[in-house]
Amino acid sequence: MMANPAHDERLKWIYGSKTNAELEERYNQWADLYDKDVEDDLGFMGPKIVAAALAESVDKTSKVLDAGAGTGAVGEALAALGFEHITAIDLSPGMLEVASAKGAYETLQREVLGETLAFEDDAFDATICVGTLTVGHAPRSSLDEFVRVTKVGGLIASGMRPDHYETGGFKQKQEALENEGRWTLVSRSAPYQMMPTTEPELMYETWIYEVLV
Numbered sequence: 001m002m003a004n005p006a007h008d009e010r011l012k013w014i015y016g017s018k019t020n021a022e023l024e025e026r027y028n029q030w031a032d033l034y035d036k037d038v039e040d041d042l043g044f045m046g047p048k049i050v051a052a053a054l055a056e057s058v059d060k061t062s063k064v065l066d067a068g069a070g071t072g073a074v075g076e077a078l079a080a081l082g083f084e085h086i087t088a089i090d091l092s093p094g095m096l097e098v099a100s101a102k103g104a105y106e107t108l109q110r111e112v113l114g115e116t117l118a119f120e121d122d123a124f125d126a127t128i129c130v131g132t133l134t135v136g137h138a139p140r141s142s143l144d145e146f147v148r149v150t151k152v153g154g155l156i157a158s159g160m161r162p163d164h165y166e167t168g169g170f171k172q173k174q175e176a177l178e179n180e181g182r183w184t185l186v187s188r189s190a191p192y193q194m195m196p197t198t199e200p201e202l203m204y205e206t207w208i209y210e211v212l213v
């Protein structure tokens with residue numbers, strides 16, 4: 001299937017947001033159509049692939065933070081794998097409302113990545129973030145909070161485009177966290193197609209780190 005011009009327009013509109021307030025409002029407006037556009041029509045594979053990678057190394061009883069949960073595709077994937085204690089956070093209440101209806105999350109709350117999260121240190125056994133460490137969305141400083149709220153020995157899994165890893169400052173940030181002894185790399189996948197049927201040239205990577213402090 002080819003990409004649909006309406007989707008291209010919607011993605012341009014989202015990525016054209018200049019502030020978090022604008023991004024929040026645009027995601028609120030998109031929330032009801034998001035699953036149809038991104039999961040059904042575009043066939044975004046990130047949530048299932050990154051959730052499956054995390055599930056290989058984390059006990060199903062774990063408390064998992066889904067950061068930038070959107071409409072809950074990651075939560076659904078984790079719930080299908082047997083996870084029951086998942087917390088969703090997102091900038092957009094509209095997206096969280098759709099996520100809530102899926103029944104995969106124990107808790108859902110509005111939080112802004114890049115700011116201090118309203119969780120205690122070590123609150124989670126694992127953190128997962130898919131589709132949100134991207135252009136104009138969550139900044140690289142979000143990773144500091146992922147490390148803080150994830151227990152020592154816990155895992156942080158993320159899905160990201162390799163081009164944004166290089167150009168969005170994530171390479172420097174991820175290496176800095178490693179050099180500071182705050183986390184260590186467990187695995188970095190080979191690049192894979194994030195939307196194989198509609199945008200075969202767009203690649204994605206799954207990263208998993210273990211928290212050290």
Ligand SMILES: C[S@@+](CC[C@H](N)C(=O)[O-])C[C@H]1O[C@@H](n2cnc3c(N)ncnc32)[C@H](O)[C@@H]1O
Pocket residue numbers: 020023024027046047067068069070071072073074089090091092095111112113114129130131132136137138139
């Ligand atoms: C492309 S969607 C991905 C949603 C979901 N993780 C998935 O894979 O289907 C990106 C989500 O990130 C949220 N988002 C963007 N910037 C954010 C920020 N700074 N803090 C929290 N959420 C943010 C948006 O509201 C949106 O729901």
